[in-house]
Amino acid sequence: MSVDIIATPRSTAWLARANPLAKLGAGMALTVVLLVSVDWVSATVALVLECMLLPLAGLSARMLLLRGWPILVAAVVGGYGTALLAPKTGELLLEWGPVTFTSGSLEAGVAIALRGLAIALPGIIVLASTDPTDLADALAQKLRLPHRFVLGALAAMRLVGLLVAEWQTLGMARRARGVGGEPGLFRGVKAQLGQAMALLVQAVRRASRLAVTMEAKGFGAGPRTWARESSFARHDLWVVAGGLVIAAVSVSAAVLLGSWNPVFG
Amino acid sequence: MSKSIASKNAAPSNQNQAARKSTWRVVDIVVVSVLGVAIGVIFWLWSAGYGLISAFTVAFPPVGALYGGGWLIAGVLGGLVIRKPGAALYCELIAASVEGLLGTHFGFTVLLSGLVQGLGAELGFALFRYRKFNLPVALLAGALAGLAMGINDSLVWNVAWAMEWKLVYVVLAMISGAIIAGLVSWLAVRGLARTGALSNLPSRGAAIERAV
Amino acid sequence: MGSWAHRGTTPARISAKGWGWQHSGRTNKAVHDLDLEIAPGERVLLLGPSGAGKSTLLHALAGVLGDDEDANEAGELLIDGYPVAESRGRAGLMQQDPDAQVVLSRIGDDVAFGAENMAVPRDEIWRRVSASLESVGLKLPLDHPSSALSGGQKQRLGLAGMLAMRPGLLLLDEPTANLDPAGVVEVRDAVRRSLDESGATLVVVEHRVSVWLEVVDRIIVLAPAALGEPGGVLFDGPPAAVLAQSRELLTAAGIWVPGYVPAVRPREASSTHDAGELLLLEACGLGVSRTKGRRRHPGVPIAVVPSVRVSAGQALSVTGPNGAGKSTLALTLAGLLAPAGGQLLATEQLARGAGTAPLKWRGRQLISRIGTVFQEPEHQFVTGSVRAELLFAPKLLGRGGDSVDGLLTRLRLDHLADANPFTLSGGEKRRLSVATVLAASPQVLILDEPTFGQDANTWAELASLLTELLDAGTAVISVTHDAAFGAVLGGEQLVLGAPEQMPQGAASLLSAESVVQR
Numbered sequence: 001m002s003v004d005i006i007a008t009p010r011s012t013a014w015l016a017r018a019n020p021l022a023k024l025g026a027g028m029a030l031t032v033v034l035l036v037s038v039d040w041v042s043a044t045v046a047l048v049l050e051c052m053l054l055p056l057a058g059l060s061a062r063m064l065l066l067r068g069w070p071i072l073v074a075a076v077v078g079g080y081g082t083a084l085l086a087p088k089t090g091e092l093l094l095e096w097g098p099v100t101f102t103s104g105s106l107e108a109g110v111a112i113a114l115r116g117l118a119i120a121l122p123g124i125i126v127l128a129s130t131d132p133t134d135l136a137d138a139l140a141q142k143l144r145l146p147h148r149f150v151l152g153a154l155a156a157m158r159l160v161g162l163l164v165a166e167w168q169t170l171g172m173a174r175r176a177r178g179v180g181g182e183p184g185l186f187r188g189v190k191a192q193l194g195q196a197m198a199l200l201v202q203a204v205r206r207a208s209r210l211a212v213t214m215e216a217k218g219f220g221a222g223p224r225t226w227a228r229e230s231s232f233a234r235h236d237l238w239v240v241a242g243g244l245v246i247a248a249v250s251v252s253a254a255v256l257l258g259s260w261n262p263v264f265g
Numbered sequence: 266m267s268k269s270i271a272s273k274n275a276a277p278s279n280q281n282q283a284a285r286k287s288t289w290r291v292v293d294i295v296v297v298s299v300l301g302v303a304i305g306v307i308f309w310l311w312s313a314g315y316g317l318i319s320a321f322t323v324a325f326p327p328v329g330a331l332y333g334g335g336w337l338i339a340g341v342l343g344g345l346v347i348r349k350p351g352a353a354l355y356c357e358l359i360a361a362s363v364e365g366l367l368g369t370h371f372g373f374t375v376l377l378s379g380l381v382q383g384l385g386a387e388l389g390f391a392l393f394r395y396r397k398f399n400l401p402v403a404l405l406a407g408a409l410a411g412l413a414m415g416i417n418d419s420l421v422w423n424v425a426w427a428m429e430w431k432l433v434y435v436v437l438a439m440i441s442g443a444i445i446a447g448l449v450s451w452l453a454v455r456g457l458a459r460t461g462a463l464s465n466l467p468s469r470g471a472a473i474e475r476a477v
Numbered sequence: 478m479g480s481w482a483h484r485g486t487t488p489a490r491i492s493a494k495g496w497g498w499q500h501s502g503r504t505n506k507a508v509h510d511l512d513l514e515i516a517p518g519e520r521v522l523l524l525g526p527s528g529a530g531k532s533t534l535l536h537a538l539a540g541v542l543g544d545d546e547d548a549n550e551a552g553e554l555l556i557d558g559y560p561v562a563e564s565r566g567r568a569g570l571m572q573q574d575p576d577a578q579v580v581l582s583r584i585g586d587d588v589a590f591g592a593e594n595m596a597v598p599r600d601e602i603w604r605r606v607s608a609s610l611e612s613v614g615l616k617l618p619l620d621h622p623s624s625a626l627s628g629g630q631k632q633r634l635g636l637a638g639m640l641a642m643r644p645g646l647l648l649l650d651e652p653t654a655n656l657d658p659a660g661v662v663e664v665r666d667a668v669r670r671s672l673d674e675s676g677a678t679l680v681v682v683e684h685r686v687s688v689w690l691e692v693v694d695r696i697i698v699l700a701p702a703a704l705g706e707p708g709g710v711l712f713d714g715p716p717a718a719v720l721a722q723s724r725e726l727l728t729a730a731g732i733w734v735p736g737y738v739p740a741v742r743p744r745e746a747s748s749t750h751d752a753g754e755l756l757l758l759e760a761c762g763l764g765v766s767r768t769k770g771r772r773r774h775p776g777v778p779i780a781v782v783p784s785v786r787v788s789a790g791q792a793l794s795v796t797g798p799n800g801a802g803k804s805t806l807a808l809t810l811a812g813l814l815a816p817a818g819g820q821l822l823a824t825e826q827l828a829r830g831a832g833t834a835p836l837k838w839r840g841r842q843l844i845s846r847i848g849t850v851f852q853e854p855e856h857q858f859v860t861g862s863v864r865a866e867l868l869f870a871p872k873l874l875g876r877g878g879d880s881v882d883g884l885l886t887r888l889r890l891d892h893l894a895d896a897n898p899f900t901l902s903g904g905e906k907r908r909l910s911v912a913t914v915l916a917a918s919p920q921v922l923i924l925d926e927p928t929f930g931q932d933a934n935t936w937a938e939l940a941s942l943l944t945e946l947l948d949a950g951t952a953v954i955s956v957t958h959d960a961a962f963g964a965v966l967g968g969e970q971l972v973l974g975a976p977e978q979m980p981q982g983a984a985s986l987l988s989a990e991s992v993v994q995r
């Protein structure tokens with residue numbers, strides 16, 4: 001029932017041992033390269049290479065489908081929208097009232113759909129193999145982001161896992177007061193909105209209490225030390241290199257085949 | 266800090282007040298983080314819903330922008346609750362990161378979207394020098410966040426669209442931002458303030474402030 | 478930096494000079510004109526009736542009270558001669574709500590958090606982490622998720638986190654309120670052990686004196702400022718002297734002195750047990766679970782209760798260790814959770830045409846038949862003031878709110894009628910949530926830990942109210958760790974076993990006699 005976002009056990013996959021910053025860097029580099037190139041060749045090559053990385057992140061194809069099906073839908077829809085709205089070049093394929101597809105617009109649509117998938121996948125790979133606590137440690141210690149904000153966000157994340165369970169409890173508690181459970185769509189929506197508001201109130205109240213706890217533990221008063229050290233190791237180099245290689249290979253392939261189409265070109 | 270009875274007549278200096286406005290206390294950070302994370306979970310559901318919604322927008326994809334306002338709530342709400350420079354940006358960024366952590370089809374681009382949309386909302390509050398937090402300001406912040414989202418999406422996702430469609434998309438995004446993010450957040454903050462949950466935050470009086 | 482080894486390890490001295498605090502939006506002061514000196518290393522039990530300002534004082538000492546611009550402070554409160562706001566981290570505070578103690582998602586990290594903030598070097602942190610987990614008796618791996626802990630384990634985790642900071646002052650706010658009797662002893666002993674090691678100053682708030690009597694060497698009783706009394710300290714001295722000299726005065730102030738059970742209106746020896754027993758709710762083979770089962774994967778029950786019969790005018794108390802499933806059972810009986818097995822039937826006397834399954838009733842039908850008080854009071858507040866909260870159910874049922882003022886006075890909430898429910902003290906919240914349910918006058922009352930956080934006077938008032946209702950024909954099911962309360966209400970007792978002791982979650986029903994014997 002509860003979507004306890006960060007209480008899941010630490011992943012044991014190879015990528016999980018890499019420093020989160022290395023993974024983030026590799027993923028972002030790849031994302032930027034894919035963002036500027038809109039063609040089906042680079043997208044396909046990147047997608048295939050990314051799929052080969054899945055085992056390193058401890059993700060099976062089944063888990064990917066379970067977790068990622070909305071992504072598939074979104075990519076297809078995005079491709080469709082582009083095919084519909086792109087400038088109509090090439091030969092006419094289909095005309096039905098205002099809906100027209102040409103070979104040019106269809107190609108653009110396919111490219112956008114594939115690119116969408118190729119952009120989404122690094123995010124899933126990195127995040128499935130990254131523990132939020134490690135990420136926070138890396139952001140604060142290596143990237144030197146202000147620690148109060150980083151740790152505040154980390155603590156908040158834990159709280160939200162609890163709030164998901166609280167939704168159920170609140171529903172029962174309010175029913176016990178006679179709120180909700182009335183027939184009719186309008187009343188149902190009203191009750192749901194009331195409950196959402198109650199959850200928001202609980203979220204803020206718990207946040208204030210959590211802040212008291214953190215302050216009482218001396219948080220935010222001055223310099224602090226770190227119990228967990230965030231460090232870079234040899235295989236972080238491999239991770240970064242891997243991201244760059246995928247980006248380079250996919251763009252080179254597109255350039256070689258003559259289909260590369262940079263956005264700002 | 267609470268004022269002490271003994272020093273009640275000593276008026277707090279202006280400098281002091283200004284300092285309080287821009288320094289973040291732990292409670293500010295934690296509350297805005299929790300709001301951000303909570304909204305991030307909602308974003309994630311909202312993203313999953315996007316697949317469904319897009320089934321209805323197939324005939325005319327720019328209408329999808331109307332749905333986009335949902336992704337802008339974090340910035341406006343964070344700004345309205347904490348009332349400090351950077352609150353809107355931080356809240357939207359946190360929400361986007363959490364959406365990313367849960368896994369979405371936007372991949373790492375959620376971080377970019379969060380940054381851009383947060384800056385949009387932040388600009389709305391900055392225009393009033395973080396002094397006013399009434400309904401028009403909320404609507405403006407929402408609309409500016411919508412503008413930022415529209416431009417960003419046009420450059421990232423809808424790159425291949427023809428120019429006029431991009432324009433339509435941006436305008437619809439602004440409308441959606443003003444209504445879904447601006448109005449809804451403003452109402453939510455008023456409701457929150459009424460329950461007393463905001464009693465140790467700068468927005469504690471939101472329920473009795475005038476709308477315009 | 479550099480001073481970490483000494484910072485916090487020496488016991489702290491507390492001094493209050495005419496200190497007072499008025500929360501924003503309140504006309505009365507929570508604490509008024511407090512003069513107090515606590516020497517380093519002293520172990521103090523802080524007592525006082527519910528709403529006397531104990532939690533307020535502890536928060537002030539921890540330096541976490543002062544963020545409200547409309548609140549008023551008077552006098553001064555010093556730790557080691559410095560204002561409290563500057564000595565944050567010097568004191569370890571354990572709040573009333575165990576869920577609010579935990580900051581990070583793995584227990585090792587959570588214990589380390591405070592020490593990190595005190596800038597303790599890394600090796601020393603991990604040494605302290607293992608040592609404090611050891612001393613509170615929490616034997617779990619360091620990467621155990623902190624969300625998968627029972628209430629008692631969470632209290633211990635909170636304590637371990639504080640100990641790792643090596644605070645000079647330990648502030649505990651009702652640290653054992655929701656624990657089962659075994660857990661109470663364990664947590665108390667953990668505190669004592671750590672105090673023996675560190676020599677820190679202790680201020681503990683608890684309503685029951687007997688628990689801490691052997692640990693503390695001084696008792697301070699706060700007088701409520703709200704009741705127009707002078708405020709400040711009512712009694713102060715070594716436990717033996719205070720208890721011997723002023724026993725009467727203490728009991729009058731509502732202090733739970735050892736061996737004292739306040740007078741409660743006794744139940745009438747009426748004839749409800751005879752032929753005319755009116756069955757309201759009946760369950761057999763009832764399995765309870767928080768997770769909703771699906772058709773192919775039915776929820777695994779955490780407890781199975783062979784048979785429960787609830788009749789008009791009868792009491793049933795449910796007891797058992799933490800995590801046994803008592804609250805889950807209460808929610809299931811209340812028609813709020815779907816049974817994970819077996820059956821729950823409402824008889825026609827209770828259903829009055831609404832159908833036999835309470836789960837299917839509408840909100841409005843439910844509250845006039847079965848009233849439920851949740852373990853966590855805040856979940857049930859739906860309005861903005863105490864009075865509106867009480868008027869809510871009568872309005873929903875289309876009745877007048879005549880009984881409301883009576884309830885307010887009896888439960889000592891009358892001076893708070895316009896206050897926001899969320900700003901009440903722990904005990905006041907509890908009484909309000911009981912009162913809101915009573916205002917709907919349901920036929921069956923289900924109360925989850927109705928007496929926690931109550932002083933002896935409010936406890937007696939609550940118990941008397943319930944015996945009246947019982948005599949008037951209401952059925953009362955109460956989940957409680959409070960044996961005295963169960964004994965006063967009488968009736969049968971249902972004991973749920975610990976999940977690990979009884980794998981099938983077997984439950985046993987004791988008869989009324991065996992309850993009386995305890």
Ligand SMILES: Nc1ncnc2c1ncn2[C@@H]1O[C@H](COP(=O)(O)OP(=O)(O)OP(=O)(O)O)[C@@H](O)[C@H]1O
Pocket residue numbers: 500501502503507525526527528529530531532533534703893900901902903904905930
């Ligand atoms: N945040 C708040 N805002 C306004 N009033 C408050 C707030 N917190 C507490 N009070 C009021 O201050 C008084 C003292 O509350 P406090 O919580 O200190 O009592 P307490 O002695 O701990 O009581 P209990 O034993 O019931 O926990 C109460 O009347 C309470 O209603």
Ligand SMILES: Nc1ncnc2c1ncn2[C@@H]1O[C@H](COP(=O)(O)OP(=O)(O)OP(=O)(O)O)[C@@H](O)[C@H]1O
Pocket residue numbers: 165169626627628629655657767768779797798799800801802803804805806852
């Ligand atoms: N909201 C929840 N969602 C899922 N599981 C829960 C939830 N609340 C409690 N549990 C689990 O269900 C089991 C029974 O919990 P329950 O609250 O019924 O115990 P209890 O007997 O009331 O304990 P206590 O004396 O501590 O109140 C415990 O193992 C607990 O961890």
Ligand SMILES: [Mg+2]
Pocket residue numbers: 531532533573650902903904
């Ligand atoms: Mg209290």
Ligand SMILES: [Mg+2]
Pocket residue numbers: 803804805852925
């Ligand atoms: Mg319980």
